[in-house]
Amino acid sequence: MSKVRVAGFSLSLDGFSAGPDQSLTEPLGRRGAELFQWFFPTRSFHAMSGQEGGLINIDDRFAGSSMEGFGAFIIGRNMFGPSRGPWPDDGWKGWWGESPPFHAPTFVLTHHQRPPLVMEGGTVFHFVTGGIHEALRVARESAGDKDIKIGGGASVVRQYLQAGLVDSLHLAFSPTVLGRGEAPLAGIDLRSIGFSLANHTGTENAMHIVLEKAQQNISDAL
Amino acid sequence: MSKVRVAGFSLSLDGFSAGPDQSLTEPLGRRGAELFQWFFPTRSFHAMSGQEGGLINIDDRFAGSSMEGFGAFIIGRNMFGPSRGPWPDDGWKGWWGESPPFHAPTFVLTHHQRPPLVMEGGTVFHFVTGGIHEALRVARESAGDKDIKIGGGASVVRQYLQAGLVDSLHLAFSPTVLGRGEAPLAGIDLRSIGFSLANHTGTENAMHIVLEKAQQNISDAL
Numbered sequence: 001m002s003k004v005r006v007a008g009f010s011l012s013l014d015g016f017s018a019g020p021d022q023s024l025t026e027p028l029g030r031r032g033a034e035l036f037q038w039f040f041p042t043r044s045f046h047a048m049s050g051q052e053g054g055l056i057n058i059d060d061r062f063a064g065s066s067m068e069g070f071g072a073f074i075i076g077r078n079m080f081g082p083s084r085g086p087w088p089d090d091g092w093k094g095w096w097g098e099s100p101p102f103h104a105p106t107f108v109l110t111h112h113q114r115p116p117l118v119m120e121g122g123t124v125f126h127f128v129t130g131g132i133h134e135a136l137r138v139a140r141e142s143a144g145d146k147d148i149k150i151g152g153g154a155s156v157v158r159q160y161l162q163a164g165l166v167d168s169l170h171l172a173f174s175p176t177v178l179g180r181g182e183a184p185l186a187g188i189d190l191r192s193i194g195f196s197l198a199n200h201t202g203t204e205n206a207m208h209i210v211l212e213k214a215q216q217n218i219s220d221a222l
Numbered sequence: 223m224s225k226v227r228v229a230g231f232s233l234s235l236d237g238f239s240a241g242p243d244q245s246l247t248e249p250l251g252r253r254g255a256e257l258f259q260w261f262f263p264t265r266s267f268h269a270m271s272g273q274e275g276g277l278i279n280i281d282d283r284f285a286g287s288s289m290e291g292f293g294a295f296i297i298g299r300n301m302f303g304p305s306r307g308p309w310p311d312d313g314w315k316g317w318w319g320e321s322p323p324f325h326a327p328t329f330v331l332t333h334h335q336r337p338p339l340v341m342e343g344g345t346v347f348h349f350v351t352g353g354i355h356e357a358l359r360v361a362r363e364s365a366g367d368k369d370i371k372i373g374g375g376a377s378v379v380r381q382y383l384q385a386g387l388v389d390s391l392h393l394a395f396s397p398t399v400l401g402r403g404e405a406p407l408a409g410i411d412l413r414s415i416g417f418s419l420a421n422h423t424g425t426e427n428a429m430h431i432v433l434e435k436a437q438q439n440i441s442d443a444l
Binding site: 011 | 233235236237393395397398399400401402407411412413414417419422423424425426427428429431433
């Protein structure tokens with residue numbers, strides 16, 4: 001059955017998924033790019049961003065599985081673009097150019113209606129104003145048997161976790177501290193909402209952990 | 223010059239240095255032992271605890287340097303033992319047997335006076351009732367040119383960090399999440415109090431990071 005997954009979600013060791021002072025030139029906030037040192041050098045990221053080469057290593061395996069095989073994506077508006085409020089007529093089509101790396105229906109949570117945007121390579125941006133449950137419902141319809149990825153940012157991941165709607169969580173902890181920023185997991189007790197550790201892999205550039213939501217009775221015994 | 227260091231300090235990826243529900247049988251709290259899977263198998267820990275063998279690897283290097291060469295230690299009373307309030311006449315001499323692994327003067331923060339305890343192997347427990355600054359003053363007198371280790375637990379590390387008294391911080395993040403417990407760094411912005419990343423090393427069982435307090439002008443530039 002289709003799972004709802006967070007995958008390739010990068011955090012600093014002090015729990016931030018983006019640095020402070022986000023801006024157009026630093027969409028990940030101050031030092032936010034340090035969170036992706038495990039990801040940027042990989043062949044998967046190179047391929048996603050139209051570059052040759054890249055490393056084929058454990059990080060690459062996680063990078064690949066964090067983007068491939070999903071039947072639908074759900075992202076927050078702030079991840080889609082820098083504008084806020086009613087959509088301006090600025091031609092913005094996301095950060096990713098004409099062929100975004102989603103290659104599947106991608107549902108953008110927003111308070112403001114907008115017609116779908118059909119991109120190259122299979123990505124269609126749908127703008128959902130009905131909230132996280134509604135977005136998941138339509139994502140499920142699109143995804144069929146494939147998994148659904150909750151792509152971010154921090155606030156969207158937090159909302160889906162708190163609502164108990166996430167089945168699987170791959171977190172990549174990067175060897176940095178940001179001090180301040182967006183802390184999607186702050187105050188969330190992942191154990192009590194049913195997650196247990198499925199596996200971990202340490203590399204030079206990240207500690208990868210995969211948490212799965214077990215059936216309640218199994219989870220209690222772990 | 224003598225530095226004040228936190229070293230070999232283990233944390234879960236959700237920021238806990240001990241699990242919930244601490245007890246005599248689980249002094250590290252529920253799942254707290256998971257924090258030390260990088261430490262327990264090492265030759266350094268084996269030697270500390272009077273066992274033969276043990277792994278000689280990167281984790282062992284960090285384990286060794288987290289206990290060796292210090293001129294004095296400062297620890298909290300709850301790390302010294304399970305009793306609270308006025309000292310009971312129970313013969314308790316710490317968790318570590320007749321020859322504790324400190325091999326140096328070890329200052330125990332407490333609200334209740336007690337004469338020093340001379341142990342085997344160079345450890346002398348001194349009980350300090352004058353607070354963290356007083357403990358650091360007497361530890362400096364004892365340590366000479368050697369470094370002083372703030373040994374824990376969570377509350378003591380937190381107090382020394384918040385007071386700006388720590389120069390160097392080696393944190394070992396273990397691949398687990400505890401959900402609840404003691405969170406010594408919660409709300410502390412390590413960047414703004416002057417720390418920057420000196421180095422990091424990822425192993426299968428921990429992401430080790432060393433943070434150093436730079437001079438203010440250097441720190442700003444990093």
